[in-house]
Amino acid sequence: MTSEELSLVFESLGPIALGAIVGTIPLALASFALGLVIAVLIALMRLSKIGIVSGIARVYISLVRGTPLLVQLFVIFYGLPSIGLVVDPWPSAIAAFSINVGGYAAEIVRAAILSVPKGQWEAAHVVGMSNRVALRRIILPQAARVSVPPLSNTFISLVKDTSLASLILVSELFRATQEIAAFSGEFMILYLEAALVYWVICLALSAAQNRLEKRLDRYVAH
Amino acid sequence: MSRTDPLLTVRALAKSFGANQVLKSVDLDVPAGTVTTLIGPSGSGKTTLLRCLNGLEVPDAGTVAVTGGPTVDFGGTVPKRTLGELRDCSAMVFQHYNLFPHMTVLENVIEGPVIVQKRPAQEAIADATKLLERVGLAAKRDDYPFSLSGGQQQRVGIVRALALKPKLLLFDEPTSALDPELVGEVLSLMKQLAGEGWTMVVATHELQFAREVANQVVFMDGGVIVERGAPAQVLGSPREERTRRFVQRLTHPM
Numbered sequence: 001m002t003s004e005e006l007s008l009v010f011e012s013l014g015p016i017a018l019g020a021i022v023g024t025i026p027l028a029l030a031s032f033a034l035g036l037v038i039a040v041l042i043a044l045m046r047l048s049k050i051g052i053v054s055g056i057a058r059v060y061i062s063l064v065r066g067t068p069l070l071v072q073l074f075v076i077f078y079g080l081p082s083i084g085l086v087v088d089p090w091p092s093a094i095a096a097f098s099i100n101v102g103g104y105a106a107e108i109v110r111a112a113i114l115s116v117p118k119g120q121w122e123a124a125h126v127v128g129m130s131n132r133v134a135l136r137r138i139i140l141p142q143a144a145r146v147s148v149p150p151l152s153n154t155f156i157s158l159v160k161d162t163s164l165a166s167l168i169l170v171s172e173l174f175r176a177t178q179e180i181a182a183f184s185g186e187f188m189i190l191y192l193e194a195a196l197v198y199w200v201i202c203l204a205l206s207a208a209q210n211r212l213e214k215r216l217d218r219y220v221a222h
Numbered sequence: 223m224s225r226t227d228p229l230l231t232v233r234a235l236a237k238s239f240g241a242n243q244v245l246k247s248v249d250l251d252v253p254a255g256t257v258t259t260l261i262g263p264s265g266s267g268k269t270t271l272l273r274c275l276n277g278l279e280v281p282d283a284g285t286v287a288v289t290g291g292p293t294v295d296f297g298g299t300v301p302k303r304t305l306g307e308l309r310d311c312s313a314m315v316f317q318h319y320n321l322f323p324h325m326t327v328l329e330n331v332i333e334g335p336v337i338v339q340k341r342p343a344q345e346a347i348a349d350a351t352k353l354l355e356r357v358g359l360a361a362k363r364d365d366y367p368f369s370l371s372g373g374q375q376q377r378v379g380i381v382r383a384l385a386l387k388p389k390l391l392l393f394d395e396p397t398s399a400l401d402p403e404l405v406g407e408v409l410s411l412m413k414q415l416a417g418e419g420w421t422m423v424v425a426t427h428e429l430q431f432a433r434e435v436a437n438q439v440v441f442m443d444g445g446v447i448v449e450r451g452a453p454a455q456v457l458g459s460p461r462e463e464r465t466r467r468f469v470q471r472l473t474h475p476m
């Protein structure tokens with residue numbers, strides 16, 4: 001590497017990291033939080049005994065999982081304006097990503113709820129709880145433990161998927177990289193640098209996931 | 223309440239799972255302050271009967287009446303609230319304890335009193351601590367269930383039931399998941415509770431417990447009550463052939 005290339009790497013690291021800090025990370029966090037709320041709702045609907053309710057949830061999950069994320073993003077950002085609904089880049093991105101996470105995580109949450117032994121519902125009823133209270137106090141906390149590993153994977157995928165938001169003009173990590181690359185012409189170096197930054201973020205998240213799992217393990221037999 | 227007042231009256235209780243009629247017109251009277259043991263072969267309907275008393279299973283027909291509580295006629299549709307009132311009359315102790323694994327021993331015990339019954343937390347904690355002391359588990363109050371032995375877990379299960387202050391305690395084979403050397407500690411606690419005047423219905427294979435503690439032994443087979451009476455009579459000189467064979471098989475397994 002020449003010294004010019006090296007100094008380009010260092011100079012660009014600032015704007016790229018800034019893109020991660022003000023773009024990628026908040027975008028992923030907001031979308032994931034919202035997506036989890038959607039996921040729990042859809043999972044509960046999917047478990048409902050009422051046919052229409054579980055049917056709606058089933059269609060939602062199928063639609064989300066059966067269409068590309070990029071297409072979902074474009075429908076919201078470029079499609080909606082043609083029916084008079086103009087949504088800004090950030091809200092568009094958060095909407096698309098959280099709808100997407102909601103679809104994938106719903107199946108994880110549903111499986112986790114079903115994995116809690118039936119005896120836990122029964123014990124909850126014996127102490128006098130309604131279904132709603134049993135779900136909140138007894139079932140979901142245990143389901144949360146089970147779903148941490150798969151949900152962490154969903155979150156890590158989401159962090160990488162947020163790079164798609166660069167295509168609807170959200171200034172995040174990858175868009176910051178693209179701008180510098182277009183200006184300097186050093187595509188290889190800059191895109192590898194972006195890849196490296198994503199990798200470091202994902203490594204940090206994996207480490208955080210491990211710590212979280214250990215913490216949650218405190219009430220599980222070894 | 224004196225011993226002759228019925229606390230629980232069950233009439234013509236029936237329950238099917240699909241084509242499988244598991245309870246066929248069961249009548250049962252449980253006087254206040256007495257211990258009734260349900261015995262019978264596997265699949266005879268003991269668990270189902272207990273679950274029907276607690277509203278974990280909704281019977282198809284028949285009535286369940288609790289003195290000072292609701293009288294529920296399962297012939298018609300039963301409102302959710304009535305079912306809830308029936309459920310609140312009793313507390314079930316499970317074969318596999320079913321403690322809440324994400325809560326400490328103390329949290330398990332106060333969950334019902336505080337979250338459901340809305341008792342002040344301080345009061346519930348004081349009550350729970352007293353109960354845990356009584357069963358020798360005060361030192362374990364901040365431990366999680368997984369770290370306890372089966373016998374300890376079951377004693378917590380019993381304390382959790384007691385903390386709800388129910389009129390009636392239901393036990394579904396409370397010792398059959400335990401290692402043999404741990405059975406005694408649970409049975410002796412149950413014996414103590416009987417001595418304190420708790421009204422208990424216990425499904426069990428422990429005939430010795432039935433002999434020593436029960437006021438009434440009920441032998442079920444195929445969803446009906448075949449025979450009932452004082453332990454000495456039902457276990458000592460059964461009138462029915464089926465009872466005799468069952469008792470013999472449990473007493474002399476070889």
Ligand SMILES: Nc1ncnc2c1ncn2[C@@H]1O[C@H](COP(=O)(O)OP(=O)(O)OP(=O)(O)O)[C@@H](O)[C@H]1O
Pocket residue numbers: 239242244262263264265266267268269270271
């Ligand atoms: N939820 C259910 N769905 C279908 N069948 C059931 C259900 N629960 C119980 N049964 C059936 O009802 C019958 C009686 O079961 P129950 O558990 O009440 O017997 P039990 O006397 O408690 O037996 P055990 O001594 O094995 O515990 C069995 O044939 C069982 O298969």
Ligand SMILES: [Mg+2]
Pocket residue numbers: 268269270394395
């Ligand atoms: Mg049983």
